[in-house]
Amino acid sequence: MVERVNQRWVRFGRELKRLRTKAGLSQHQLGKEIAVSHAMISAIERGARGARREHVEQFDQVLSTGGALLRSWERLSENNGLPSWFRGVASLEQQATEIKSFQPLLVHGLLQTEDYARTILRDGRPMDSDSAIDELVYGRMARQAAFTDGNMPLLLGVLDETVIRRPVGGPTVMKPQLERLLQASESSRVTLQVVPQATENNPGLSGAFTLLTVGGAEILYMETPLSGAPVESLEDVAQYVRLLGDIRGVALPPRESRKLIEAVRGEFL
Numbered sequence: 001m002v003e004r005v006n007q008r009w010v011r012f013g014r015e016l017k018r019l020r021t022k023a024g025l026s027q028h029q030l031g032k033e034i035a036v037s038h039a040m041i042s043a044i045e046r047g048a049r050g051a052r053r054e055h056v057e058q059f060d061q062v063l064s065t066g067g068a069l070l071r072s073w074e075r076l077s078e079n080n081g082l083p084s085w086f087r088g089v090a091s092l093e094q095q096a097t098e099i100k101s102f103q104p105l106l107v108h109g110l111l112q113t114e115d116y117a118r119t120i121l122r123d124g125r126p127m128d129s130d131s132a133i134d135e136l137v138y139g140r141m142a143r144q145a146a147f148t149d150g151n152m153p154l155l156l157g158v159l160d161e162t163v164i165r166r167p168v169g170g171p172t173v174m175k176p177q178l179e180r181l182l183q184a185s186e187s188s189r190v191t192l193q194v195v196p197q198a199t200e201n202n203p204g205l206s207g208a209f210t211l212l213t214v215g216g217a218e219i220l221y222m223e224t225p226l227s228g229a230p231v232e233s234l235e236d237v238a239q240y241v242r243l244l245g246d247i248r249g250v251a252l253p254p255r256e257s258r259k260l261i262e263a264v265r266g267e268f269l
Helices: 007-022 027-034 038-046 053-063 068-076 084-095 114-124 130-145 161-165 171-185 234-250 254-265
Strands: 098-103 154-160 190-195 209-214 217-223 228-231
Touching: 007 038, 007 053, 007 068, 007 130, 027 038, 027 053, 053 068, 084 130, 084 209, 084 217, 084 228, 098 234, 114 130, 114 171, 154 161, 154 234, 161 190, 161 254, 171 190, 171 254, 190 234, 190 254, 209 234, 217 234
Parallel strands: 098 154, 154 190
Antiparallel strands: 098 209, 209 217, 217 228
């Protein structure tokens, strides 16, 4: 299996390796100093995974670089591989205390696996180069990496059953994606509900939307394949708060939703 790398990660990894070698430390020794595995250090240096800010700060401290690695990391992470129109929303996600969404077609970006994200981005943007797709995948994974157990907001995801049954990328992509949803649902901060396909009166057929609670206020976010923008109109927000309540009213409870996801996962052999 060919290992995928991101060019931003590769550049940072090369600099980390150079400074680690200069300091006379092995990957094992550096990993031990900051309490991570040497395998993680190796993956970062190869560009196979990104580094979190807290790890970069620890690298600087251990390697006595005077903050050089953090400055490099910040330059390379400036755009985070996100479309310009989405960067403000990504910032709102990190400020939010609660994120609630309804998704009738696809898994929410914060819960996608890398292969699932790559598949839908590749299929939806056939004219983009592989490097451009890599940048978008990187941005999506970076959004997820920004959330740790300590700062993760409450997340409510309501999905149409179509989302979990559509064989995006085939079983090799879809089964791990469903396992990702099941894993996420084990967290006390994540609630998942599924609207059954058999629902005769489904109020969610008008499309996907997300509600973010930031500073005690609700912000509505909606997008098209080409753009998106937050909506702060109290009237519009109130309409979608009611709509989400209506959709949840026809969705399965969390426990039954989990059972359905488990059952569908078993169908992807």
